[in-house]
Ligand SMILES: NC(=O)C1=CN([C@@H]2O[C@H](COP(=O)(O)OP(=O)(O)OC[C@H]3O[C@@H](n4cnc5c(N)ncnc54)[C@H](O)[C@@H]3O)[C@@H](O)[C@H]2O)C=CC1
């Protein structure tokens with residue numbers, strides 16, 4: 001069976017997903033594309049012989065669409081995710097699932113009503129081999145339990161419209177999710193530190209900032225979010241356990257050694273750094289939809305991440321005070 005996919009949001013990420021589905025992956029085909037900018041939707045749809053729509057609602061109602069891939073802005077994800085769930089269609093929604101915990105709860109309620117998990121959140125780092133090796137090392141138990149997790153999320157630059165809020169709800173949300181995934185526990189409190197700002201930022205931005213979070217068992221996480229670092233796209237992570245540490249590698253395949261020393265190229269963007277993880281994520285989603293099964297992160301993961309984002313934003317507004325994360329008990333449906 002070929003899974004007939006409808007894409008909502010034909011911007012940078014949407015087009016990157018279309019390219020991988022059409023050129024690199026198996027089992028899926030783009031049959032419809034929706035974008036508020038109808039010309040943008042047509043530009044992606046027409047070469048594929050797909051139908052173009054101006055709204056997600058029309059695309060979701062199209063009986064030709066088996067499953068929905070959402071790559072619009074985070075703050076408009078919720079209505080389309082809800083409509084797809086209510087139509088009984090599987091959804092792969094780019095992160096963040098929603099920008100408020102209330103919207104994520106509504107999605108969870110809709111899924112529970114339908115009686116099956118239909119939503120996967122685009123937390124693609126869960127498919128990165130490096131993070132999975134780190135997780136396996138921790139779970140193996142030979143190095144003891146985790147005590148600390150040091151993360152760095154460095155982007156070359158960001159556009160002027162990107163806000164300090166986005167440093168948390170659009171950027172740090174990746175570490176919020178991957179730390180929960182690596183450690184297998186929830187984050188219970190968080191504060192945001194605001195060091196001296198870089199002169200490379202737009203004036204309105206608090207860049208860099210550092211999230212300091214604590215998990216249920218007391219593991220301390222620090223996450224440097226630094227989005228105008230210029231030299232490249234650099235994602236780092238070191239997990240400290242009782243008897244050893246494990247550190248994420250980069251995407252380099254070779255190391256050059258000469259009179260200037262040893263070096264390897266640094267990635268330029270999320271596209272090259274997480275190319276394989278994105279492919280794994282979307283390929284596994286297509287295969288799971290074929291089998292009528294859920295895969296990857298759930299609406300609960302989207303909800304939990306949004307609750308941590310909310311607490312971090314409250315800390316930022318309140319001078320870096322430590323804020324407890326408010327969240328509901330995990331429903332048995334997501335156990
Ligand atoms: N996993 C990752 O590493 C990355 C994830 N993303 C996520 O992908 C999503 C999209 O980001 P980009 O492609 O960079 O943004 P973008 O601005 O390039 O594209 C967004 C597109 O959605 C369309 N759109 C907005 N609201 C809409 C609506 N209500 N209905 C239909 N179309 C609508 C816009 O017209 C635009 O074409 C975001 O959620 C973002 O966080 C983006 C970059 C990397």
Ligand SMILES: O=C1[C@@H](O)[C@H](O)[C@@H](O)[C@H](O)[C@H]1O
Nearest residue numbers: 153155170171172174227270
């Ligand atoms: O998800 C992503 C972007 O939306 C975000 O703006 C970047 O900071 C991240 O590095 C990238 O992976």
